Amino acid sequence: MEFKTFKSELILLLAATIWGFAFVAQRMGMDHVGPFTYNGIRFALGGASLLPFLLVGLKRQQDKIVTVTTAPSLSFVLKSGVFAGIFLFSGASLQQVGLVYTTAGKAGFITGLYVVIVPFIGLLWKQKSSPGIWGGALLAAVGLYFLSITRDMSIEYGDFLEFLGAFCFACHVVIIGRLANRIDTVQLSMVQCGVCSVLSLCVAVVFEEITWQGISAAALPIVYGGVFSVGVAYSLQIYGQKGSHPASAAILLSLESVIAALGGWLVLNEMLSGRAFFGCVLMMAGMLLSQLYPYLVGKRGSSNKKEAKV
Structure with a gap:
């Protein structure tokens, strides 16, 4: 392995670690403030932490010849950011409120289901799903049963909120994917963070007691969830994926769920039952299968082609 690749994968592992422990920070923060207050301040800090990247991007644009027709209008950026921000607010709110009723580890695994849900949403645009997606979804569904469904066939309230949040995050990913090539990523992130912050604080003012x-x-x-989870990890992901194979990046970033469970155990003394642990293993397998299937098939296909030539 080249040193550059090794360095990139270490950076991706660090990003996954930051995101995993963010679930722990989110639970700890709600010992003192409400979920919407936490999210409101967190995303405000997260958006502010992206300001240096925005300034660097604007400087680069000034150095290049950018015509008016190729650059998106300010109104389009704002409208897109508001649209994405609403889904981000929905997912973040459901996740944060769900953490009041469930553990950081379970929240991490259930939220991670968005990687399996995204391709199914793509079916609305007639995007085909591979056998790996269907197999991954089946494993994830069985895993969710063992993790969250009780023996009397009811789902725990906090886990249900996390599951709804995973759907919102999946919709958010699809929206970002359709906008990413049309709008500067940092600009879009700052607007959606601002929208999420404002909406969260509006709800907090009505339903929560905010005290200094x-x-x-x-x-x-709050600082960890905002600056590190949004600003630092965001930049680490971009930098790390530039020098890492997509399959390796998918594996490393999926470890966020495992690290969330580990962080919950180390910091919050959260324990998973044997049944829940088995569910986590199945969910992790489903996430990895859905992400890595195209690369496994592609590699096998290229190997078969070489053998045919010989």
Whole structure:
């Protein structure tokens, strides 16, 4: 393995670690503030942490010859950011409220289901799903049963909210995917973070008690969830994926769920039952299968072609 590739994969592992422990920070923060207050301040900090990247991007645009016709209008950027921000707000809100009723580890695995849900949403645009997607979805569904469905066939409330949140995050991923090639990524991220922050704070003002004492006590989890989870990990992901194979990147970033469970155990003393642990293993297998199937098939196909030539 080349040093450059090794370095990129270490960076991706660091990004996954930051995101995994973010679930722990989110739970700890709600010991002092409400879920919407936490999200409101968190995403405000997250958007602000992207400001240096915005300034660098604007400087690069000035150095290049950019015509008016190729650059998206400000109104289009704002409209797109608001649309994406609404889905981000929905997913983040369901995830944060769900964490009041479930563990960080379970939340990490259930939220990770968005990687399996995204291709199914793509069916609305007549995008075909591979056998790996169907197999991964089946494994993930069985895993979710063992993780969250009780023996009397009911799902725990917090896990249900996390599951709904995973659908919102999947919709958000699809929206970002359709906009990514038309709008500067940092600009879009800043607008959607701002929208998510404003909506969260509006709900917090109506339904939660906001005190400076509570915000001060939750300062460390809020800063971690905003600056590190949004700003730092975001930039690490972009930098790491430039020098890493897509299959390797998918595996490393999927470890976010495992690290969330590990962080919940180390920091919050959360424990998973044997049944729940088995469900996590199945869900992880489903996520990896859905992400890696195209590369496994492609590699096998290219190998068969070489043998045919010989």
